[in-house]
Amino acid sequence: MASIGTGYDLSATTFSPDGRVFQVEYAQKAADNSGLTLGVCCKDGVVLAVEKILLSKMLLKESGRRVHLIDQHAILAVAGMGPDGRQLATRARQECEQYRNIFRAPMPGHLLAERIAGYVHVHSLYWHVRPFGCTVMIGALEEKQGPALYMIDPSGTFYRYYGCAAGKGKQGAKTGLEKLDFRQLSCDDALLELAKLINEAHDESKDKPYEMEMIWIKSDTGKASLVPPNLIETVRQRAEQIAREEEMAD
Amino acid sequence: MQLRIPSAAVKAQYVDPTQVVVDPVRHTTSPLVTGGSVVGIRCCDGVVIAADTLASYGSMARFQNLSRLVKVTDNCLLGGGGEISDFQEIQRLLENLITKDFCFNDEHTQSPRSVHQYLGRVLYAQRSRLNPLWNSLLVGGYTAGQSFLGMVDLYGTTFESEVLATGFGVLLGLPLLRKAYRPDLTVQEGIKVVEDVYRVLFYRDARSINRIQVATATEAGVTISEPYSLETKWDFKGFVNPRSPYDESTW
Numbered sequence: 001m002a003s004i005g006t007g008y009d010l011s012a013t014t015f016s017p018d019g020r021v022f023q024v025e026y027a028q029k030a031a032d033n034s035g036l037t038l039g040v041c042c043k044d045g046v047v048l049a050v051e052k053i054l055l056s057k058m059l060l061k062e063s064g065r066r067v068h069l070i071d072q073h074a075i076l077a078v079a080g081m082g083p084d085g086r087q088l089a090t091r092a093r094q095e096c097e098q099y100r101n102i103f104r105a106p107m108p109g110h111l112l113a114e115r116i117a118g119y120v121h122v123h124s125l126y127w128h129v130r131p132f133g134c135t136v137m138i139g140a141l142e143e144k145q146g147p148a149l150y151m152i153d154p155s156g157t158f159y160r161y162y163g164c165a166a167g168k169g170k171q172g173a174k175t176g177l178e179k180l181d182f183r184q185l186s187c188d189d190a191l192l193e194l195a196k197l198i199n200e201a202h203d204e205s206k207d208k209p210y211e212m213e214m215i216w217i218k219s220d221t222g223k224a225s226l227v228p229p230n231l232i233e234t235v236r237q238r239a240e241q242i243a244r245e246e247e248m249a250d
Numbered sequence: 251m252q253l254r255i256p257s258a259a260v261k262a263q264y265v266d267p268t269q270v271v272v273d274p275v276r277h278t279t280s281p282l283v284t285g286g287s288v289v290g291i292r293c294c295d296g297v298v299i300a301a302d303t304l305a306s307y308g309s310m311a312r313f314q315n316l317s318r319l320v321k322v323t324d325n326c327l328l329g330g331g332g333e334i335s336d337f338q339e340i341q342r343l344l345e346n347l348i349t350k351d352f353c354f355n356d357e358h359t360q361s362p363r364s365v366h367q368y369l370g371r372v373l374y375a376q377r378s379r380l381n382p383l384w385n386s387l388l389v390g391g392y393t394a395g396q397s398f399l400g401m402v403d404l405y406g407t408t409f410e411s412e413v414l415a416t417g418f419g420v421l422l423g424l425p426l427l428r429k430a431y432r433p434d435l436t437v438q439e440g441i442k443v444v445e446d447v448y449r450v451l452f453y454r455d456a457r458s459i460n461r462i463q464v465a466t467a468t469e470a471g472v473t474i475s476e477p478y479s480l481e482t483k484w485d486f487k488g489f490v491n492p493r494s495p496y497d498e499s500t501w
Contacts, residue, residue, distance in 0.1 A: 070353065100346075101342060
C-alpha cells in the first residue's frame with residue numbers, strides 16, 4: 001500500500017516515473033489520519049459531522065473546531081490537519097465576502113468549491129509551499145441548486161456528492177452511506193444516521209474518547225448553524241443505544 | 251493619478267520628467283446625492299431614530315422612496331444622512347462585520363457602542379486621508395436593559411447623548427427634543443416627539459419630504475416602520491398670506 005518514492009518525493013514539483021506526485025499523496029495520507037468526517041446532502045439541507053478525537057482529558061470541549069461557518073449559506077468541515085483546514089475556512093470566508101461585495105448575492109456552492117479547490121491545487125505546484133494536509137467538505141444552500149455537498153482533497157480534485165466520508169474508517173462509512181436514500185432523508189434523520197456511522201467506526205478499546213461536532217444548513221431557515229450540543233448529545237446517546245441493542249440481538 | 255504628457259513628448263521615445271504634468275490626487279470633496287436630517291431620542295425602554303425617505307440631488311428631490319434607516323444587528327440600528335453612496339458603503343462594511351461575527355459563532359455580536367466606535371474609527375481614518383465618507387450617522391440600540399444613542403460625523407467626531415439630530419434637525423429638532431425629553435420617556439412617547447420634529451422639518455427644511463420612517467430598538471429587537479406621511483397644517487395665516495418678500499422675518 002505504501003510505496004516508497006525514493007528520490008521523487010522530495011518536492012511537490014517532481015513527478016515520479018509512473019506519473020505520481022508523491023508529496024500530494026503524502027498529504028492525502030495526512031488527511032486520512034484524522035477522525036472520521038462525514039457529509040450528507042439531504043432533501044432539505046446539508047449536514048456535516050466530524051469525529052474529533054480528544055487528545056487529552058485537559059482539553060475543553062468545543063475548542064479546536066473542525067467545523068466552520070463560512071457564510072450564512074455555506075459550511076465547511078475538515079478531515080486532516082486542523083490548522084490547514086482553518087486556513088481553508090478563512091480563505092473560503094474571504095471568497096464569500098468578496099463575492100457578496102461585488103454581486104450582492106450569496107456565493108454559489110459550486111463556485112466556492114471550485115475556488116477552494118483551485119487554492120488547494122495551487123499549493124501543489126510550487127516547491128516553496130507544501131500541499132494542504134486536509135480534505136475539506138463544503139456544504140452550501142443556494143436558490144437554484146438547492147442543497148449541495150462538495151469534497152476537496154489535497155490534490156485539488158473535487159466532486160459533488162450525495163454523501164462522502166474522509167479520515168479513518170471511511171471505507172466502512174462509505175458502505176453505510178450508500179445504504180441511505182438521499183432523496184427521502186431529512187436533516188434531522190441524517191443527524192442520527194451520521195452519529196450511528198461515527199459510533200460504529202470508533203473503536204472504544206483502541207481509540208481515545210471523541211467529541212462529535214456537527215454543522216448544518218436547513219432549507220427552511222436557509223441559515224447555516226452549528227448543531228446545538230444538547231441535540232448532538234441526544235443523537236449520540238440514541239446511536240450508542242441502537243448499537244447496544246443490535247449487539248444484544250446478535 | 252492622471253499623468254498628462256504634453257503631445258510633443260509622446261512622439262519622443264524618452265519622456266523628460268521635468269515636462270510631465272501630474273494632476274493632484276482628488277477625492278470627493280462635495281456630496282452629490284444626499285440624505286437629509288436624522289433625528290433620535292433615547293427612551294427608558296429603547297431608542298427611537300427617524301429619517302425621511304428622500305435622497306436629494308442638489309435642489310432636486312431625486313429619490314423619494316429611499317430608506318435611510320438600517321438594521322445592523324438585532325439590537326443595533328443606524329440612520330444616515332449625507333452622501334448616499336458613502337452611506338451604502340458604510341452599510342456594506344457593517345454587513346461584512348456582522349457576517350464575520352456570524353462565522354465566528356461565539357455568541358458575541360457587536361454591541362451598539364462597538365458599532366458606534368467602529369464607525370467613528372472608519373470615518374476618522376478616511377477624513378485623515380482627506381477622502382471622507384460624507385455622512386452624519388446616528389447609531390442607536392438597546393442591550394442588557396440599557397439604551398444607547400450616539401452620533402458620528404464626517405470628521406469622525408463621536409458623541410453620545412439622550413437626544414441627537416443631524417443637519418437641519420440640529421437647528422429645528424433639538425430644541426423640541428430637549429424640551430420633550432424626560433428620563434422616564436417611553437418609546438411610544440418618543441415616536442410622537444420625533445414625528446412632531448419631522449412635521450416642523452417638513453414645514454421649514456427645503457430639502458425634505460413628508461414621508462418618514464421611524465425605527466425603534468427595544469428589548470423585543472429592532473423594527474423599522476414602513477414609510478408614512480404626517481398630518482400637516484397649511485392654513486396658518488403666515489403660510490396662506492405670506493408677508494411682503496422684503497420682510498425676511500418669517501418666523
